[in-house]
Amino acid sequence: MKPKKPDVVKPALITRTKKALRRDYQLLLLCAIPLAYFVIVHYIPMYGVQIAFKDFKASKGIWESQWVGLKWFRRFFSSSQFWPVIRNTLGLSFLQILLGFPVPILLAILLNQVRNQRFRKFVQSVVYSPHFISIVVLAGMLYIFLSPRNGFVNTVIKFFGGQPIFFLGEAKYFKITFVLSGIWQHAGWSAIIYIAALAGISPDLYEAAEVDGANKWQRVWHIDLPGILPTIVMMLILEMGKVMNLGFQKAYLMQNAQNLAASEIISTYIYKVGLINAQYSYSTAINLFNNVVNIILLVSMNALSRRITQNSLW
Amino acid sequence: MKAGNAFKAFKNQTAGDILFDIFNYLILILFTLSILYPLYFIIIASFSDPVAINNGKVLFKPMGFNTLGYQRIFENTKIWNAYGNTIFYTVVGTLINVSLTMMIAYPLSRGNFFARNAILFFVMFTMYFKGGMIPTFLWMHQLNVYNTRFVMLLLPAINVFNLIIAMNFIRNNIPEELYEAASLDGYSHIRYFLNIVLPLSQTIMIVLILYYGVAHWNEFMNGLIYLRDEKYYPLQLVLRAILLQMQASGLGDVDSIIEQQKAAELIKYGVIIVSTLPVLVVYPFLQKHFTKFALGGAVKG
Numbered sequence: 001m002k003p004k005k006p007d008v009v010k011p012a013l014i015t016r017t018k019k020a021l022r023r024d025y026q027l028l029l030l031c032a033i034p035l036a037y038f039v040i041v042h043y044i045p046m047y048g049v050q051i052a053f054k055d056f057k058a059s060k061g062i063w064e065s066q067w068v069g070l071k072w073f074r075r076f077f078s079s080s081q082f083w084p085v086i087r088n089t090l091g092l093s094f095l096q097i098l099l100g101f102p103v104p105i106l107l108a109i110l111l112n113q114v115r116n117q118r119f120r121k122f123v124q125s126v127v128y129s130p131h132f133i134s135i136v137v138l139a140g141m142l143y144i145f146l147s148p149r150n151g152f153v154n155t156v157i158k159f160f161g162g163q164p165i166f167f168l169g170e171a172k173y174f175k176i177t178f179v180l181s182g183i184w185q186h187a188g189w190s191a192i193i194y195i196a197a198l199a200g201i202s203p204d205l206y207e208a209a210e211v212d213g214a215n216k217w218q219r220v221w222h223i224d225l226p227g228i229l230p231t232i233v234m235m236l237i238l239e240m241g242k243v244m245n246l247g248f249q250k251a252y253l254m255q256n257a258q259n260l261a262a263s264e265i266i267s268t269y270i271y272k273v274g275l276i277n278a279q280y281s282y283s284t285a286i287n288l289f290n291n292v293v294n295i296i297l298l299v300s301m302n303a304l305s306r307r308i309t310q311n312s313l314w
Numbered sequence: 315m316k317a318g319n320a321f322k323a324f325k326n327q328t329a330g331d332i333l334f335d336i337f338n339y340l341i342l343i344l345f346t347l348s349i350l351y352p353l354y355f356i357i358i359a360s361f362s363d364p365v366a367i368n369n370g371k372v373l374f375k376p377m378g379f380n381t382l383g384y385q386r387i388f389e390n391t392k393i394w395n396a397y398g399n400t401i402f403y404t405v406v407g408t409l410i411n412v413s414l415t416m417m418i419a420y421p422l423s424r425g426n427f428f429a430r431n432a433i434l435f436f437v438m439f440t441m442y443f444k445g446g447m448i449p450t451f452l453w454m455h456q457l458n459v460y461n462t463r464f465v466m467l468l469l470p471a472i473n474v475f476n477l478i479i480a481m482n483f484i485r486n487n488i489p490e491e492l493y494e495a496a497s498l499d500g501y502s503h504i505r506y507f508l509n510i511v512l513p514l515s516q517t518i519m520i521v522l523i524l525y526y527g528v529a530h531w532n533e534f535m536n537g538l539i540y541l542r543d544e545k546y547y548p549l550q551l552v553l554r555a556i557l558l559q560m561q562a563s564g565l566g567d568v569d570s571i572i573e574q575q576k577a578a579e580l581i582k583y584g585v586i587i588v589s590t591l592p593v594l595v596v597y598p599f600l601q602k603h604f605t606k607f608a609l610g611g612a613v614k615g
Contacts, residue, residue, distance in 0.1 A: 020428035026503035027421035031433060034418035037471050038440055045445025045453050110338045125601050126346045132593050134532035136550045137586050140557030145352060150368045184348065215330035249535050253558060274448045275539060287446035295442055
């Protein structure tokens with residue numbers, strides 16, 4: 001055991017802190033208002049999470065309300081809504097990964113092979129742009145273009161002799177509509193990370209491949225794909241960490257009475273239970289459950305990513 | 315030299331390469347059209363006769379040109395009030411966003427700032443663990459900011475992702491020697507921040523303005539949760555009433571709606587244009603900035 005030397009270490013620590021403070025107090029000053037923001041908007045509400053374990057009554061306030069243990073969690077796990085909501089959330093997420101994940105990769109590889117810079121820039125500008133359209137407008141456009149009466153998509157279906165489909169009015173079409181419209185809106189933007197990864201591949205490899213007489217298919221297969229594989233693996237793992245963390249807005253806006261069986265996901269359910277039905281404690285419990293699951297998934301996937309690709313979020 | 319290269323490139327094209335290029339251009343053109351055509355269609359439809367749209371006649375150019383939809387939109391005070399609100403939230407909100415973000419990004423960019431790691435952890439923790447919808451809602455009630463314009467500025471005041479982009483920018487682009495020189499000249503941190511860091515951070519500040527500005531412009535959820543009075547509504551809430559709620563209420567009863575909604579149909583197209591135009595107009599000029607930092611958050615703090 002090492003002998004402790006508190007009397008020497010402690011004053012040194014204090015003087016060091018003092019010195020650092022004298023040097024950096026203005027940095028702290030600059031941080032003050034932003035930190036106040038984080039306290040007020042993010043940290044104080046965390047105190048309110050305790051109502052997940054209480055029977056919150058507005059008249060009593062957060063602190064005075066009765067503790068009820070895991071009542072709300074038990075209620076959620078045994079409710080008839082539990083499995084449908086989880087299933088819809090996971091179903092949408094996995095379909096999104098299955099169909100949506102490869103598209104940006106493909107797009108980046110194709111763009112990377114385009115020699116004509118003007119064309120390339122033009123395509124990039126166009127495919128990035130839907131990322132900036134609001135979700136409300138996107139949902140409105142879906143209703144317009146998928147309308148069974150005069151929507152463009154159904155006009156095409158009818159042209160080929162099919163029956164018009166009301167994509168937003170039937171539960172079974174909800175997932176595919178949600179995912180494909182997501183690809184339409186975000187595939188271009190998501191391709192940016194792969195385009196950057198492709199730009200980092202050494203030109204020597206391409207020259208060597210050319211000398212060896214490799215054609216473009218072979219170059220894509222043997223240089224491009226292996227070159228961006230670490231990025232792909234990392235992105236895929238991080239996507240997996242988000243499967244229970246599906247955003248509220250789009251599902252909520254695409255939702256209607258007809259497709260509810262497929263469109264009710266955890267985040268929309270939390271909103272309805274909490275703000276429409278005013279069951280504050282119950283909603284907070286579901287929210288907390290979801291948040292904890294998300295953190296566990298994210299932390300484990302992040303660790304996996306670090307193990308496999310040496311890349312991670314933190 | 316150039317001709318030689320061109321010849322070489324041409325000579326090296328095998329049948330496989332040419333097939334690849336055809337396949338490649340075809341996919342890219344189709345994907346581009348799938349984005350351009352819907353936007354184009356909404357523009358032409360907004361100027362067309364609703365009957366022609368309903369009959370599927372409007373495909374490549376406006377039919378029965380008219381501006382009825384836009385007239386109705388211009389007459390509608392609800393839309394203009396919401397438009398004004400959104401401009402207010404966007405301008406004032408973005409100003410707050412950029413100021414606060416830079417104020418904390420600079421200290422966090424200083425590697426030897428003694429509280430750096432603690433603050434960074436404190437800030438990044440909020441990305442993962444959140445109080446959630448109801449606790450935040452109750453707290454905003456308690457603060458008496460529910461149903462005020464202020465809540466729309468307060469809640470999104472700093473975005474951690476944008477903060478990290480700004481922090482990394484300062485760290486990588488403003489050399490430490492500059493600080494050493496400035497501090498020899500007697501500059502304090504605050505003076506250095508104001509007189510040197512901010513002027514040298516114009517690029518990142520433009521990016522922040524864009525990211526935050528678009529987020530405010532498209533903001534929907536906070537308005538839905540925290541605003542009750544229509545007079546405070548941002549554009550997206552009014553848009554939703556026009557685009558979605560009307561339609562959702564008429565599901566199934568197709569014939570009667572056609573008559574009712576002839577004018578409403580045009581308003582829908584017009585309002586998409588009117589609301590999206592500002593974003594789409596600035597977008598082409600600033601696209602380079604938009605994309606340059608899209609990866610910023612992937613870099614560790």
